[in-house]
Amino acid sequence: MIRKKILLLGDFSVGKTSLVRRYIDGAFDDKYLTTIGVKIAKKYFDIEGVDYELIIWDIEGSTPSKKIALGYYKGASGAICVADITRKETLEGLKEHQKIFLNENPKGKVVIAYNKSDLLSEAEKSKISLDSNTFFTSAKDDSGVEEVFLRLMRQMIV
Amino acid sequence: MVEKVVLLFNEVLDKRFEHEGEETVKIFSKHITKMIAQSYKDSPKELSFVLKETIAQSIALEIENNKDTMVDSLYPIMGSMVSKYVSQAITELMQNINTKIDDGLSIDTYKRKIKSKMTGVSEMELLIKEGGKAIISSLFVIQKESGLLIAEAQLQDKEVQDPHMVASMASAIKDFINDWVNQHETQDEVQILSYGASTLYIESAGSVYIVAFLDKDPEYELRSKINAFFASIVSEYAPFFRTFEGDDSAKEIEKISAKMQKYLALQQCKIKPHKKQNYAKYFGYGLLCLYLIYLGYRGIIFYKESSLESKVMEQTGQQVSVHYENNHIILEGHVSTISQLNQIEAITAQEEKYPIYNYLSVSQKYLIDTEIKRLHTKLRLLSKASKIKDKELIAQNKILSTRLEDTNNIINKIKNNLLLETYSFEQKRDKIKMKIASSLEKVFEESPFYKVTYQSLGFQDLNLFLAGHSKYNMKAMKVLQNNFEKYMEVLEAYSPYIERIVIEGHSDSRGEEAENIILSKKRALKVRSALLQTKIIKMYNMQSLLEIEVFGSQDIIKENGVENPNASRRIEIRFELKNNEVLEKLNKIIK
Ligand SMILES: Nc1nc2c(ncn2[C@@H]2O[C@H](COP(=O)(O)OP(=O)(O)OP(=O)(O)O)[C@@H](O)[C@H]2O)c(=O)[nH]1
Ligand SMILES: [Mg+2]
Numbered sequence: 194m195i196r197k198k199i200l201l202l203g204d205f206s207v208g209k210t211s212l213v214r215r216y217i218d219g220a221f222d223d224k225y226l227t228t229i230g231v232k233i234a235k236k237y238f239d240i241e242g243v244d245y246e247l248i249i250w251d252i253e254g255s256t257p258s259k260k261i262a263l264g265y266y267k268g269a270s271g272a273i274c275v276a277d278i279t280r281k282e283t284l285e286g287l288k289e290h291q292k293i294f295l296n297e298n299p300k301g302k303v304v305i306a307y308n309k310s311d312l313l314s315e316a317e318k319s320k321i322s323l324d325s326n327t328f329f330t331s332a333k334d335d336s337g338v339e340e341v342f343l344r345l346m347r348q349m350i351v
Numbered sequence: 352m353v354e355k356v357v358l359l360f361n362e363v364l365d366k367r368f369e370h371e372g373e374e375t376v377k378i379f380s381k382h383i384t385k386m387i388a389q390s391y392k393d394s395p396k397e398l399s400f401v402l403k404e405t406i407a408q409s410i411a412l413e414i415e416n417n418k419d420t421m422v423d424s425l426y427p428i429m430g431s432m433v434s435k436y437v438s439q440a441i442t443e444l445m446q447n448i449n450t451k452i453d454d455g456l457s458i459d460t461y462k463r464k465i466k467s468k469m470t471g472v473s474e475m476e477l478l479i480k481e482g483g484k485a486i487i488s489s490l491f492v493i494q495k496e497s498g499l500l501i502a503e504a505q506l507q508d509k510e511v512q513d514p515h516m517v518a519s520m521a522s523a524i525k526d527f528i529n530d531w532v533n534q535h536e537t538q539d540e541v542q543i544l545s546y547g548a549s550t551l552y553i554e555s556a557g558s559v560y561i562v563a564f565l566d567k568d569p570e571y572e573l574r575s576k577i578n579a580f581f582a583s584i585v586s587e588y589a590p591f592f593r594t595f596e597g598d599d600s601a602k603e604i605e606k607i608s609a610k611m612q613k614y615l616a617l618q619q620c621k622i623k624p625h626k627k628q629n630y631a632k633y634f635g636y637g638l639l640c641l642y643l644i645y646l647g648y649r650g651i652i653f654y655k656e657s658s659l660e661s662k663v664m665e666q667t668g669q670q671v672s673v674h675y676e677n678n679h680i681i682l683e684g685h686v687s688t689i690s691q692l693n694q695i696e697a698i699t700a701q702e703e704k705y706p707i708y709n710y711l712s713v714s715q716k717y718l719i720d721t722e723i724k725r726l727h728t729k730l731r732l733l734s735k736a737s738k739i740k741d742k743e744l745i746a747q748n749k750i751l752s753t754r755l756e757d758t759n760n761i762i763n764k765i766k767n768n769l770l771l772e773t774y775s776f777e778q779k780r781d782k783i784k785m786k787i788a789s790s791l792e793k794v795f796e797e798s799p800f801y802k803v804t805y806q807s808l809g810f811q812d813l814n815l816f817l818a819g820h821s822k823y824n825m826k827a828m829k830v831l832q833n834n835f836e837k838y839m840e841v842l843e844a845y846s847p848y849i850e851r852i853v854i855e856g857h858s859d860s861r862g863e864e865a866e867n868i869i870l871s872k873k874r875a876l877k878v879r880s881a882l883l884q885t886k887i888i889k890m891y892n893m894q895s896l897l898e899i900e901v902f903g904s905q906d907i908i909k910e911n912g913v914e915n916p917n918a919s920r921r922i923e924i925r926f927e928l929k930n931n932e933v934l935e936k937l938n939k940i941i942k
Contacts, residue, residue, distance in 0.1 A: 196515065196597040198497040233519045248499060248519050264526025268497025270597070 202290040203275035205254025208308040211332035266297040302348035306330040489564040490611040498522030504611030556585040807925035811918035821873035855923040859916035860904035868903040875899035
């Protein structure tokens with residue numbers, strides 16, 4: 194078994210906890226319960242016959258005025274940076290999250306989730322171009338969630 | 352002496368605090384901050400050690416009574432890093448750790464629970480009052496950076512349920528606190544975290560934390576023992592810890608775990624007798640009875656569980672585990688098909704009225720395993736079949752090759768026979784040829800027209816024809832006829848062997864070759880009709896033997912490298928023995 198620590202980063206209320214919940218429990222809740230500190234979960238999977246376990250650190254949402262303890266970032270192999278596609282400022286925040294993460298883990302891998310994509314119409318979505326490491330996700334509709342985690346794992350394994 | 356004075360002084364002070372609180376506190380509080388500041392400067396470690404106990408206790412109490420106000424009032428002191436969220440976050444994580452420390456079946460816990468019910472004293476208090484030394488129930492080695500659990504060892508009845516999660520949580524708490532500690536430049540690292548019934552003693556070394564899970568705060572003696580043990584592990588495995596990348600199959604991990612497990616086991620041996628004393632002191636036989644009743648109750652449940660399990664096993668062939676918990680039935684384990692999953696739930700529902708939590712899962716590994724097994728047997732069958740085929744092929748191959756050998760032998764025999772026959776025939780022919788040659792030689796002796804090498808007649812110096820003409824000179828023709836008759840007289844004796852007599856017509860090389868060919872043909876034909884008139888041909892009816900061959904200027908006669916046209920314009924006569932061609936054909940076949 195190979196274990197890897199990964200992080201969920203992003204501004205508050207973008208849906209980090211919801212993504213983890215969807216991925217692990219297959220469930221979703223409309224209620225907003227802000228994460229305090231960090232919530233830890235794990236997920237087993239295997240790729241080509243090798244056992245892996247992700248230790249997922251779902252970290253409280255940060256804002257410029259409320260920074261996160263750097264210790265949380267350390268020793269992570271990858272991160273999913275999450276933005277709320279309906280809130281512009283959370284998209285702008287992505288760069289900063291990536292920067293801090295890569296600063297602490299120069300070899301770390303990053304993928305990006307544009308979450309709450311269920312709130313956009315297809316027409317609106319088609320206007321946004323995505324690169325191969327960016328995904329539309331919806332914890333509510335369960336779209337793109339598996340894909341974003343899988344993409345990160347594959348990046349981390351190579 | 353000094354000690355006694357100090358003691359006395361302390362007593363006086365204590366009394367004063369009790370009776371004239373306000374006044375004394377006023378006086379003291381003027382100086383106390385200064386004193387603390389001074390001693391912090393001089394020896395910060397000692398101070399923090401002295402204060403830790405009292406401060407920690409009072410803070411804990413204060414938090415308990417007045418959580419929010421307390422945190423709010425601490426907020427400005429601790430800075431922006433600590434908000435009320437933070438204390439909550441740590442509380443939550445610690446709570447999680449606690450729930451993951453399985454004390455559900457530990458005998459100690461039941462003793463405590465029963466005692467608490469009987470005496471009305473809270474379990475917590477009992478826990479604190481319970482004497483004896485702290486017991487380490489688990490040891491974790493956690494990578495500092497990632498919070499990943501590298502190795503663990505646990506006492507059997509006190510196992511942490513999900514060690515990997517707990518390791519990460521503990522390191523998250525530690526991360527957070529260290530962050531805060533760094534910001535405030537305090538030298539002390541946080542080493543002990545307590546919450547409810549669990550205490551984490553954390554020692555940081557190089558790239559790892561080593562965490563001991565205890566039932567109460569460890570005393571100084573135990574701490575130094577733990578430290579010595581930690582140090583031995585860290586010094587041995589430091590390079591491995593540094594390069595650890597989450598792969599738990601490394602053989603070092605097993606060694607470390609075994610070492611820690613041994614350490615835990617040894618500790619239990621030492622402590623057991625001590626525990627027995629306590630047991631006798633605190634509970635007595637009554638408790639034992641209660642405990643037995645409880646065990647009986649557990650026994651009934653256990654019986655029910657196992658009979659359900661065996662029923663499921665009987666009907667579906669699946670090994671699953673059944674638990675009764677808070678008036679629920681929990682089904683756990685792996686089954687191989689989804690229909691079995693439902694079938695097992697139905698079986699359980701038939702037996703029990705309690706609501707069922709069906710946590711059975713269809714194991715993918717199981718599915719894959721069976722698939723692999725199936726493929727294996729298929730492969731085995733295929734390879735068996737192919738082996739049979741192979742055998743058949745080999746046998747057939749053998750038959751074929753023996754047949755091939757036979758055929759080869761037959762062919763060789765035929766070949767040899769043919770060769771032998773040919774050989775004997777050729778020998779015979781050669782003999783005849785030699786006889787003819789010697790007879791001809793005798794007859795023609797010194798004749799200029801007889802060519803010994805070819806046993807043929809050549810009339811090149813006879814001027815039989817004029818250049819460009821096919822009309823012959825009568826005199827010359829007479830000479831030719833005479834010689835021919837002599838030639839044929841010899842050959843007649845061998846006539847059964849003679850295939851044919853060839854009259855060759857040759858021309859010189861002057862003029863067009865086409866005309867030369869026509870001319871030499873005409874000449875040969877003229878000679879043939881002249882020879883047909885000879886007596887000997889007529890007498891023996893050998894007309895059919897006479898044939899012509901036309902050469903044109905293909906075979907001119909040269910003297911000293913220059914053509915002699917008169918010699919070239921000539922007739923030659925030779926004989927051919929029978930079966931030349933047949934023999935050649937045979938030779939071709941054999942080759
Ligand atoms: N429509 C929609 N709502 C979502 C989705 N994901 C999350 N939400 C909602 O967004 C809110 C915030 O979700 P959380 O998952 O708690 O967000 P978070 O990033 O963990 O927030 P913090 O822990 O405070 O940093 C909740 O009310 C969710 O129900 C989504 O995909 N679609
Ligand atoms: Mg959250």
